[in-house]
Amino acid sequence: MRKRIEVRGTVQGVGFRPFVYRLATSLGLAGYVRNVSGGVVIEIEGVEGAVASFLTRLRLEAPPLAVIEKVDIEDRDPQRGDAFIIHGSVGDPSKSGMVPPDIATCDECVADFLDPSNRRYLYPFTNCTNCGPRYSIIQDVPYDRSNTTMSVFAMCAECQSEYDSPSNRRFHAQPNACPACGPELLLLSSSPGQAPLAPASGSGLIRQTRQLLKSGAIVAIKGIGGFHLACDAENDGAVRRLRNRKRKSDKPFALMLPDLAAACEFAHVGEPDRRALLDPRRPIVLLPGRAGSTLSEAVAPGNRNIGVMLPYTPLHHLLFKDGIRALVMTSGNLAEEPIVSRHADLPRLHGLADHILAHNRDIQTRVDDSVVRCFEGIPRLIRRARGYAPEPVDLGHCVSEVLACGGELKSAFCLTKDNYAILSQHIGDLENLETLEFFEETLRHMKRFFRVEPRAVACDLHPGYLSTKFALGLGLPQIGVQHHHAHIASCMAENRVREKVLGVAFDGTGYGTDGRIWGGEFLICDYKGFDRVAHFKYVPVAGGDAAVREPWRIALGYLREAFGDRLPDLPMLRRIEEKKLRFVLAALARRINTGDTSSCGRLFDAVSAICEVRLEANYEGQAAIELENRAAAGVEQKYALELDAAGIDTRPLIQAVAADVMRGAPVGLISAKFHNAIASLVLDAARAHHLKRVALSGGTFQNFYLLTRTVGLLRAAGFDVLLHSAIPPNDGGLALGQAMICAAGSP
Numbered sequence: 001m002r003k004r005i006e007v008r009g010t011v012q013g014v015g016f017r018p019f020v021y022r023l024a025t026s027l028g029l030a031g032y033v034r035n036v037s038g039g040v041v042i043e044i045e046g047v048e049g050a051v052a053s054f055l056t057r058l059r060l061e062a063p064p065l066a067v068i069e070k071v072d073i074e075d076r077d078p079q080r081g082d083a084f085i086i087h088g089s090v091g092d093p094s095k096s097g098m099v100p101p102d103i104a105t106c107d108e109c110v111a112d113f114l115d116p117s118n119r120r121y122l123y124p125f126t127n128c129t130n131c132g133p134r135y136s137i138i139q140d141v142p143y144d145r146s147n148t149t150m151s152v153f154a155m156c157a158e159c160q161s162e163y164d165s166p167s168n169r170r171f172h173a174q175p176n177a178c179p180a181c182g183p184e185l186l187l188l189s190s191s192p193g194q195a196p197l198a199p200a201s202g203s204g205l206i207r208q209t210r211q212l213l214k215s216g217a218i219v220a221i222k223g224i225g226g227f228h229l230a231c232d233a234e235n236d237g238a239v240r241r242l243r244n245r246k247r248k249s250d251k252p253f254a255l256m257l258p259d260l261a262a263a264c265e266f267a268h269v270g271e272p273d274r275r276a277l278l279d280p281r282r283p284i285v286l287l288p289g290r291a292g293s294t295l296s297e298a299v300a301p302g303n304r305n306i307g308v309m310l311p312y313t314p315l316h317h318l319l320f321k322d323g324i325r326a327l328v329m330t331s332g333n334l335a336e337e338p339i340v341s342r343h344a345d346l347p348r349l350h351g352l353a354d355h356i357l358a359h360n361r362d363i364q365t366r367v368d369d370s371v372v373r374c375f376e377g378i379p380r381l382i383r384r385a386r387g388y389a390p391e392p393v394d395l396g397h398c399v400s401e402v403l404a405c406g407g408e409l410k411s412a413f414c415l416t417k418d419n420y421a422i423l424s425q426h427i428g429d430l431e432n433l434e435t436l437e438f439f440e441e442t443l444r445h446m447k448r449f450f451r452v453e454p455r456a457v458a459c460d461l462h463p464g465y466l467s468t469k470f471a472l473g474l475g476l477p478q479i480g481v482q483h484h485h486a487h488i489a490s491c492m493a494e495n496r497v498r499e500k501v502l503g504v505a506f507d508g509t510g511y512g513t514d515g516r517i518w519g520g521e522f523l524i525c526d527y528k529g530f531d532r533v534a535h536f537k538y539v540p541v542a543g544g545d546a547a548v549r550e551p552w553r554i555a556l557g558y559l560r561e562a563f564g565d566r567l568p569d570l571p572m573l574r575r576i577e578e579k580k581l582r583f584v585l586a587a588l589a590r591r592i593n594t595g596d597t598s599s600c601g602r603l604f605d606a607v608s609a610i611c612e613v614r615l616e617a618n619y620e621g622q623a624a625i626e627l628e629n630r631a632a633a634g635v636e637q638k639y640a641l642e643l644d645a646a647g648i649d650t651r652p653l654i655q656a657v658a659a660d661v662m663r664g665a666p667v668g669l670i671s672a673k674f675h676n677a678i679a680s681l682v683l684d685a686a687r688a689h690h691l692k693r694v695a696l697s698g699g700t701f702q703n704f705y706l707l708t709r710t711v712g713l714l715r716a717a718g719f720d721v722l723l724h725s726a727i728p729p730n731d732g733g734l735a736l737g738q739a740m741i742c743a744a745g746s747p
């Protein structure tokens with residue numbers, strides 16, 4: 001008998017065809033397998049038992065990265081062939097997953113390079129069809145070795161025979177390599193112009209690097225999508241030195257731990273966290289750190305959570321042999337600049353690292369580590385990059401081809417084609433030329449890889465954003481999309497919802513249609529438009545953009561609104577230099593360098609400063625994050641906060657917070673009552689507007705206390721709550737929403 005089987009889902013670039021080949025030949029079946037748009041087509045011919053067994057095992061034994069969504073089976077007339085053949089690809093790369101993401105080293109490869117009798121023993125570039133670099137090395141489509149940065153390495157006879165043999169795990173593994181023919185490590189001193197430190201063999205260099213790390217050195221290590229700055233996370237002096245060199249801020253450093261057991265030693269790891277840590281995409285997973293751990297305090301100052309990832313290249317695995325238990329692995333860049341990925345850029349690492357462990361496999365495309373946090377058992381992306389980009393997001397319906405340029409901070413762009421949105425990896429804060437170049441270069445690649453020619457371009461309404469200026473310079477029909485409308489549309493898109501929702505967009509800053517800064521917005525919207533049904537009442541903030549780094553300035557704006565000129569005698573006020581205090585109050589009174597905002601993020605900043613949690617912030621969101629970290633569990637009380645279509649008045653809330661501070665109430669209680677008030681406000685808004693669906697988006701919803709509380713209240717009241725998972729709720733997800741709104745308005 002002969003059957004034609006069509007398999008849909010993620011079945012390309014994941015070793016599916018070789019798997020089908022091995023299964024079919026082991027059962028003595030004839031036929032073929034071929035990639036087609038959106039899946040593979042298989043024909044098999046043989047005796048009934050073998051065919052039945054093939055059909056069962058096709059699902060059960062599929063490769064780890066394959067996701068089978070649908071299988072259609074039809075009868076065919078026998079053709080009496082006796083061979084089974086793998087055909088080449090047919091179809092369109094945007095659908096066929098021809099630009100697969102980078103995948104962590106698989107267990108079989110780990111076993112290979114840890115086996116002293118294996119020819120890849122200790123070889124740091126071991127990979128196979130199921131694992132290894134992909135997107136970061138691809139120069140052009142189709143995804144063949146000749147179109148990757150591996151093209152300069154000619155495979156040795158043994159590697160070539162693995163590559164050519166359908167029964168081998170390395171069949172058509174494009175980056176296939178071994179010590180005889182593949183890339184090599186290089187250890188450099190970080191002083192400019194110096195020759196390699198030691199012309200030792202690869203494993204010698206790794207041993208040397210481990211010793212350097214153990215002795216407290218900072219080593220820049222070339223990975224998949226760029227350089228990391230690494231140091232021993234248990235060595236306080238080393239971590240502090242790195243913090244001083246990299247950026248003088250308290251922004252948490254990511255950690256790499258050798259395995260799951262180590263993750264459990266340093267952090268509380270739930271079942272969904274365990275799955276996220278072991279996911280072949282290997283994101284950084286935010287986890288509650290364990291009190292009293294041996295990690296340096298400087299890893300994540302003032303933060304309850306630590307960001308943990310497990311090794312994802314052979315080199316990472318090998319760094320943890322003998323002795324090192326935890327490594328800081330932070331992006332190799334100065335604050336704001338893109339991650340260093342090229343040898344020509346190595347001078348940028350000179351002031352940062354003591355040594356550089358590089359290699360000669362070029363990185364074509366920079367990709368940072370992705371960051372997730374699990375909520376309700378599902379990993380939620382906070383930064384979408386390595387392992388996830390450029391996997392298309394299925395929109396569930398077809399849209400026209402557009403480009404959306406995103407915002408400013410955490411920028412990423414989005415292209416659409418057919419029923420897919422292709423979101424770039426996290427590009428970074430689009431504030432300098434370096435980052436803009438990275439943006440433009442990635443855009444050129446993606447347009448070519450996915451064959452998209454945008455017919456319209458969407459951008460933020462903010463006239464000052466580089467992304468906006470870039471969009472305007474393209475000469476395409478252009479639409480400006482309101483920031484918070486884009487946040488909600490992004491949440492709708494990943495949930496495949498097109499009907500009207502109540503969107504709750506809480507974040508720090510977004511340009512409003514009235515030219516003021518929005519950020520605490522209730523919008524009834526779909527892709528065609530929005531109605532701003534409620535928002536926080538505007539509060540003046542003095543100091544422009546600089547105020548974000550000085551929550552005490554923001555607090556003064558809120559306090560002055562709530563109390564007029566007679567401010568209560570709060571302890572925080574006594575901590576501000578008299579001269580500065582008077583200056584800011586005068587600026588507020590005369591509205592000098594003062595702007596109005598309805599931002600929820602600024603309200604968090606104000607409350608954080610009023611409770612003396614944080615008066616000065618040195619990274620984005622710090623005041624709010626630390627306020628969340630202080631919130632006491634089990635508090636049901638809340639401050640009064642009334643929904644009002646004319647503007648939600650925060651003055652009674654600020655007055656109540658100040659009163660609690662004055663009577664010496666614990667910060668944990670104040671923080672919890674404040675969070676509870678915001679969550680209840682969302683429920684009130686949902687009740688007032690009679691829409692079944694409520695979409696929550698914006699950076700403020702990265703606050704898990706707020707998210708948990710809000711979702712709990714809404715669900716209990718019967719609302720259908722739309723949340724982000726595949727796309728960040730912060731400005732990293734804006735471009736998707738912009739694209740949906742643009743596509744809805746363009747032919």
Ligand code: ZN
Nearest residue numbers: 106109128131
């Ligand atoms: Zn592998």
Ligand code: ZN
Nearest residue numbers: 156159178181
């Ligand atoms: Zn080889």
Ligand code: FE
Nearest residue numbers: 507509510731
């Ligand atoms: Fe935003």
